[in-house]
Amino acid sequence: MPFPRPTGTVVVTIALLTSACGGGSATQARQQASSSATTPAAVSPAEPSSSSPPAADGTAITTSASQFGVMLFDEHSQAIYLFDKETSGQPDCYADCAAAWPPVLTTGDPQATGDVRPDRLGTVQRTDGTTQVTYAGHPLYYYAHEGPGEVLCHDVVEYGGTWLVVTPEGTPAP
Numbered sequence: 001m002p003f004p005r006p007t008g009t010v011v012v013t014i015a016l017l018t019s020a021c022g023g024g025s026a027t028q029a030r031q032q033a034s035s036s037a038t039t040p041a042a043v044s045p046a047e048p049s050s051s052s053p054p055a056a057d058g059t060a061i062t063t064s065a066s067q068f069g070v071m072l073f074d075e076h077s078q079a080i081y082l083f084d085k086e087t088s089g090q091p092d093c094y095a096d097c098a099a100a101w102p103p104v105l106t107t108g109d110p111q112a113t114g115d116v117r118p119d120r121l122g123t124v125q126r127t128d129g130t131t132q133v134t135y136a137g138h139p140l141y142y143y144a145h146e147g148p149g150e151v152l153c154h155d156v157v158e159y160g161g162t163w164l165v166v167t168p169e170g171t172p173a174p
Contacts, residue, residue: 021100021143021153021163057108059133061140063115066151068173070115071165072135077148080104082138082172085161091126091139097159104133104140115168136170 060075072080081101086092093101103126110133112118122134133140143153143163154165154173164172 021145021156021158057106058111059104059106059108060111060113061104061116061121061133061135062113063168066165066173068151068154068165070168071151071173072116072140072168074104074142075113078142079146079149079151079153080135080166081141081143081153081163082135082166083141083159083161083163084172085159086139089134089137089139090124091132093139093141093159094127100144100158101141101163102144103130104142105130106133107131117168117170120170135166138166138170140166 061080062073062075063070064073064077066079074080083093083101091103093103106123110121110123112121116135120136122137123131124134124139126132141163146152151165153163156163167173
């Protein structure tokens with residue numbers, strides 16, 4: 001007798017339980033699966049503001065609505081996170097941590113679009129000599145296993161701290 005085919009929600013739940021943010025707990029994965037069953041995971045960040053076009057060499061940071069409220073994204077709709085363990089403004093995420101949570105890097109001055117406040121954008125040098133974008137003093141990161149418009153890893157505890165999406169005010173989303 002053939003087994004019944006799983007529904008979309010079951011497939012999403014199973015996928016989240018097996019691949020939740022690089023090793024978060026099963027409880028976190030279930031919480032994410034529960035919220036994604038009622039809230040879409042993909043978002044469509046707004047087009048960058050035409051009043052402040054990004055420079056060719058600086059990474060553009062923008063905002064868009066998500067299931068966590070308005071938050072930061074890059075110009076390619078990649079969700080941006082801060083690591084609450086980093087309280088000095090210096091990056092502390094290297095090696096395996098940076099493989100899972102790559103830093104938001106720039107080769108020039110980062111560019112503010114959308115509701116991003118230019119006075120909160122900055123940079124910090126990493127130990128390898130690259131330049132990481134900061135916002136309100138927080139070094140910024142992506143999650144390596146999210147696609148554009150996906151926000152799967154807010155409030156995930158990993159590598160000794162909590163990963164949180166960033167609001168235009170520069171604070172973690174609730």
